[in-house]
């Protein structure tokens with residue numbers, strides 16, 4: 001089948017079966033074209049709480065599908081490709097964090113939303129890259145234990161010097177691969193380009209940026225800017241989307257290695273299989289875990 005025929009079939013099945021497709025902006029253009037909503041992690045969580053369809057297909061990674069199920073337990077929630085996890089979300093488990101909490105009993109535990117539902121049950125509030133600063137600033141405690149992303153945590157800590165942050169050794173393997181040397185090479189190749197970066201990158205990369213923000217933040221900045229050239233320091237899907245949307249500007253990847261294989265796992269064929277009821281993974285969560293995790297996500301939406 002040609003791409004446009006698969007897309008037509010997906011659009012038809014969506015209508016017939018009351019399906020909503022949510023897609024993270026790291027997905028491919030052909031998937032974004034059939035999605036009902038595209039956004040960063042925060043926007044997807046907000047949307048997940050509002051969806052009215054019977055079935056939701058999440059084109060992204062597992063924690064995003066779990067967030068939908070946490071907020072909409074009566075819906076059938078399908079992760080588009082069962083192999084699409086988030087390596088960062090799997091770096092820390094509930095038992096480790098419970099032990100760390102015993103060492104720091106007076107700290108508020110802030111969990112990046114890229115965590116398992118189980119882990120969220122022992123945290124106080126979730127954040128995403130676009131809401132972390134706003135939420136951490138509002139927290140009524142000057143001691144914050146920020147997990148699991150040490151790079152995002154360090155970037156927030158720098159902007160809130162009045163608070164004390166404890167960070168653990170977690171990171172996104174895709175973004176943390178980037179180094180100051182990658183920035184040097186990209187800037188040498190494109191000396192007139194602005195450098196836009198995701199805060200999951202290391203400090204040595206982030207400190208050289210003209211703009212730091214979430215995936216949506218980076219896209220909005222590039223679209224609104226008068227500049228004509230940009231080096232993009234986040235997953236390379238964003239380079240593709242921006243180049244498609246702004247053909248009169250030029251977008252360059254910080255590195256051709258900035259690829260998240262988990263985000264790339266979903267194909268248009270997977271989405272079609274989900275619509276036909278023969279693909280993906282239907283998300284099921286233990287009710288106690290769902291309610292424990294919901295507390296943190298509700299707080300994130302309320303504060304963010």
Ligand code: 13P
Nearest residue numbers: 040041042128129214215
């Ligand atoms: P945002 O879309 O919230 O910027 O997150 C990026 C990411 O790595 C999601 O897994």
Ligand code: SF4
Nearest residue numbers: 061086087172174260
């Ligand atoms: Fe996880 Fe990083 Fe991939 Fe996002 S880009 S899903 S944080 S591994």
